[in-house]
Amino acid sequence: MYFQPVKFIFSLIIFCTLTAAAWGQLGGQHVYSFLNLSNSTRVQALGGKAAALRDDDVNMALQNPGLINSAMHGNLSLTYVNYFAGINFGNVAYAFNAGQKGTIVSSVHYVNYGTFDRADQTGLITGNFTAGDYCFTAGYGYKVDSVFQIGANVKAIYSNYDSYTSVGLAADLGASYKSPDQRFTAGLVIKNLGTQLRTFTPGNKEKLPTEVRLALTKELEHVPLKFTFVAHNLQQPDLTWQDPRIPEESIDPLTGDTTVNKIGLANKIMRHAIFGAEFNISKALSLQLGYNYQRRQEMKVDTRLGTVGISWGIGVKIYKFSIAYSRSAFHLAGSPNQFTLVARLAEFYRKN
Secondary structure, three states: OOOOHHHHHHHHHHHHHHHOOOOOOOOOOOOOOHOOOOOOOOHHHHHOOOOOOOOOOOHHHOOHHHHHOOOOOOEEEEEEOOOOOOOOEEEEEEEEHHHHOEEEEEEEEEEEEEEEOOOOOOOOEEEEEEEEEEEEEEEEEEEEOOOEEEEEEEEEEEEEEOOOEEEEEEEEEEEEOOOOOOOOOOOOOOOEEEEEEEEOOOOOOOOOOOOEEEEEEEOOOOEEEEEEEOOOOOOOOOOOOOOOOOOEEEOOOOOEEEEEEOOOHHHHHHHHEEEEEEEEEEEEEEEEEEEEEEHHHHHOOEEOOOOOEEEEEEEEEEEEEEEEEEEOOOOOOOOOOEEEEEEEEEHHOOOO
16 A cells, blocks of 8 residues: 555545635634744745745745645755734744655744733732744645646644633645746645634634635746736635725715725725745845735725835845845834745755
């Protein structure tokens, strides 16, 4: 008996579909929302999500397991993010190629919310407590033929907030296509299918942030420039939210003019779109730029738009290491700094 990748992934699809609580959701309506945080500086610089960048970047495994390939072998990645309000999170990932059997990627993703004061109902401080989220992932990628690859991630999730704990199990299922000339890549992934095995409170099972992404990447022929496009949250056609206290139409009492407050169809479609570009100035230096339309619409301040929704990054290769930095404008209140260090360990043991 031998391992059959296609049969394994198909069985995983059936399992996760049966255990998924729901497909559609808006922000704040699901558990383990930290799974949506970007584990990669490069991905964050390109707008925050990805599914069609098939190269030696081991961090792509968590974005779409269909991108896992043998070029990632021996790469160790460390990511750290100085987030908001003293929160920080990070990721560790490593890839191992098992030859014709495929490539395996293991990773640990964590979020540290810091230390909080514990108080009773009168406001008296009685001590302190900590809070954190953790996700342990094992990913597998299989090369179907010269252009197609499939893959799956299995995730064990643990969350602890003071005396409240939760345990969950989830999976990502993905596929990718790369043209024979290596200049066009398409990716499709279903993320975070699964369920809570242990809930924070008995009998209150919450939904996981299930998401469907479709992505395209096109590299120009004579210029080392890649353009990326990601259509995210396709399982939820309408990503907008309108305050029920605001009517769809309002009349100015002074001028009598009618103002339409309803969000249009074009706006709803664009909220699924993320655009990015990556320019490889040389083999040792690359620049990234991204634009997340949904982030801009949800986090902007109308009187001062600024650069909300725009992100950028830079990557440098030195010897057998890669160092990357990105900065994303989430809100006028601040922009997180993200760092990634990749060590190509396989090159240290490569024979001359």
